[in-house]
Amino acid sequence: MKVKQVSIFVENHKGALLDIISILGNNNIDIKALCIADTVDYGVLRLIVDKPNEALSLLKENRYVVKINDVIAIKISNEPGGLSDALKVLDEANLNVSYLYAFIGSYGNYASVMLKVEDEDKAIELFKKNNIKLLSDEDLIKKD
Amino acid sequence: MIYDKSIECMDRKSLEALQSERLIWQVTRMYERVPLFKMRMDEKGLKPSDIKSIKDLSKLPFSNKQDLRDNYPYGLFAEPLENVVRIHASSGTTGKQIVVGYTKNDLDMWSTCVSRALNSYGISKKDILQVCYGYGLFTGGLGLHDGASHLGCTVIPASTGNTVRQMNTMVDFGATAICATPSYCMYLAEELESNNLRDKLKVKRAVLGAEPWGEEMRKQIESKLSIKAYDIYGLSEVLGPGVSYECECQKGLHINEDMFIPEIINPDTGEVLGDGEVGELVFTSITKEAFPVIRYRTHDLCRILTGTCSCGRTFKRMGRIEGRTDDMLIIRGVNVFPSQIEEVLLKYGEGITPNYQIIVDRVNNTDTLEVKVEMNEGFFFDDVKSIELISSNIRDSLRSVLGLSAQVTLVGPKTIERSEGKAKRVIDKRKIR
Numbered sequence: 001m002k003v004k005q006v007s008i009f010v011e012n013h014k015g016a017l018l019d020i021i022s023i024l025g026n027n028n029i030d031i032k033a034l035c036i037a038d039t040v041d042y043g044v045l046r047l048i049v050d051k052p053n054e055a056l057s058l059l060k061e062n063r064y065v066v067k068i069n070d071v072i073a074i075k076i077s078n079e080p081g082g083l084s085d086a087l088k089v090l091d092e093a094n095l096n097v098s099y100l101y102a103f104i105g106s107y108g109n110y111a112s113v114m115l116k117v118e119d120e121d122k123a124i125e126l127f128k129k130n131n132i133k134l135l136s137d138e139d140l141i142k143k144d
Numbered sequence: 145m146i147y148d149k150s151i152e153c154m155d156r157k158s159l160e161a162l163q164s165e166r167l168i169w170q171v172t173r174m175y176e177r178v179p180l181f182k183m184r185m186d187e188k189g190l191k192p193s194d195i196k197s198i199k200d201l202s203k204l205p206f207s208n209k210q211d212l213r214d215n216y217p218y219g220l221f222a223e224p225l226e227n228v229v230r231i232h233a234s235s236g237t238t239g240k241q242i243v244v245g246y247t248k249n250d251l252d253m254w255s256t257c258v259s260r261a262l263n264s265y266g267i268s269k270k271d272i273l274q275v276c277y278g279y280g281l282f283t284g285g286l287g288l289h290d291g292a293s294h295l296g297c298t299v300i301p302a303s304t305g306n307t308v309r310q311m312n313t314m315v316d317f318g319a320t321a322i323c324a325t326p327s328y329c330m331y332l333a334e335e336l337e338s339n340n341l342r343d344k345l346k347v348k349r350a351v352l353g354a355e356p357w358g359e360e361m362r363k364q365i366e367s368k369l370s371i372k373a374y375d376i377y378g379l380s381e382v383l384g385p386g387v388s389y390e391c392e393c394q395k396g397l398h399i400n401e402d403m404f405i406p407e408i409i410n411p412d413t414g415e416v417l418g419d420g421e422v423g424e425l426v427f428t429s430i431t432k433e434a435f436p437v438i439r440y441r442t443h444d445l446c447r448i449l450t451g452t453c454s455c456g457r458t459f460k461r462m463g464r465i466e467g468r469t470d471d472m473l474i475i476r477g478v479n480v481f482p483s484q485i486e487e488v489l490l491k492y493g494e495g496i497t498p499n500y501q502i503i504v505d506r507v508n509n510t511d512t513l514e515v516k517v518e519m520n521e522g523f524f525f526d527d528v529k530s531i532e533l534i535s536s537n538i539r540d541s542l543r544s545v546l547g548l549s550a551q552v553t554l555v556g557p558k559t560i561e562r563s564e565g566k567a568k569r570v571i572d573k574r575k576i577r
Binding site for chain 1: 519520521524525526527529531532553554555556557558559
């Protein structure tokens with residue numbers, strides 16, 4: 001099980017991020033999670049939204065370079081050691097994590113973690129075997 | 145100093161008779177040996193016997209860089225390879241290089257041209273000449289090297305790069321003359337100054353070429369180093385450095401007319417223009433054996449000056465290069481065509497050429513090349529590592545294709561300015577003064 005992530009190329013200039021976020025907000029697209037990777041020259045904005053395909057076409061219309069790709073989402077307990085249990089599984093199998101970001105649900109008992117790993121299918125299999133709960137697109141967008 | 149008064153100061157009538165005789169010889173042998181030339185002559189209904197003197201030159205068909213590309217590598221040679229003793233090459237408009245060849249006689253003629261130039265600058269066998277042009281396929285290094293050796297100079301074949309070693313060599317070996325691109329000479333002048341080596345320098349003259357420069361730059365180089373700086377002109381397709389050279393008057397470059405006939409044409413119509421008019425410079429090589437050219441279009445814009453020079457030479461002079469009729473850039477002495485850069489970008493854009501812009505500047509007297517590339521879906525990934533890998537691959541490819549290092553900057557889509565819908569591909573911020 002994988003979830004859809006929207007990635008956007010963001011130039012390093014004033015108002016760039018605001019413009020993207022406003023386009024989505026004005027069109028009633030709800031951002032569930034967000035992460036930015038920044039370099040000297042540009043940034044890569046990654047979003048989990050309720051309507052990824054709509055976000056893609058809207059941003060393309062507004063001349064952004066956008067892609068939809070898959071990431072893995074897992075549910076971990078919001079307590080010390082919660083994330084390390086999940087990462088240990090990948091580490092023992094020598095699977096590298098390219099990036100990850102997390103957000104906490106509104107009740108605060110759990111956290112959702114988005115992961116980009118080298119071998120996604122293998123990671124999914126490992127998580128399943130170790131009883132780490134995988135989240136679907138629906139899981140992520142539903143209100144707690 | 146005049147290397148060969150009997151030729152360089154020959155009366156025009158005798159010179160033109162010599163040119164006519166050599167032109168007929170060249171046209172006749174090329175008609176027999178170079179299929180493309182024969183085809184072009186036949187298309188015009190011309191036979192070698194129709195060429196009776198240099199007055200008939202304008203009847204002959206033009207040739208251009210594309211011909212060299214279409215006949216890569218040896219298709220335009222007029223001698224079998226067993227008589228060819230040297231190959232040189234320069235960049236073409238796309239992937240393939242432009243290849244030229246020289247027989248033993250060609251190399252001797254080339255050395256004569258360079259010897260005439262060096263003598264004209266006041267350089268003799270007593271001089272120690274440090275050649276800071278690149279050695280290799282580029283005609284600059286070996287061309288100057290052979291010419292200076294022929295004249296009897298003590299040659300230091302320093303080649304390019306490693307400025308600290310260049311400066312130490314120059315000072316320790318007592319170089320009295322140097323040969324370099326004007327921008328590198330300018331850089332050297334500043335480095336010598338900041339390393340407090342200027343007073344230890346014995347250099348009196350600089351031979352500068354391979355890129356356009358102007359009187360302002362000459363003044364700066366001459367005053368910074370307390371030397372005389374002279375221009376030398378050439379291009380691989382015609383010879384290499386030594387096609388023309390300045391004299392002590394510094395009023396234009398004398399063309400070695402006993403070997404190369406110059407013409408100035410209207411680049412749009414091909415019509416021959418009068419002396420003094422600015423147009424495209426065209427050369428016919430009347431003594432070259434391995435790789436001769438008839439009416440080769442240089443794409444350099446300049447004017448031809450006539451009349452006996454105060455130095456005594458009767459050879460016509462060409463003025464400073466005032467521009468190009470094509471989009472070729474000369475960056476750090478290297479010929480660069482935007483199409484070469486486009487070809488590299490096409491390779492990484494998953495078949496789509498991204499919008500790009502080439503920005504050339506001169507920072508601290510060194511040319512810089514930046515390629516701005518508009519981001520598109522073909523280049524974009526959700527992880528930075530993959531994007532960085534693409535930009536570093538583009539950088540590596542540009543280096544290997546152009547022989548120059550370029551800075552690659554990824555910019556947002558539609559951020560490169562467009563004029564009338566067409567992107568402005570090249571911005572050259574350098575001022576040739």
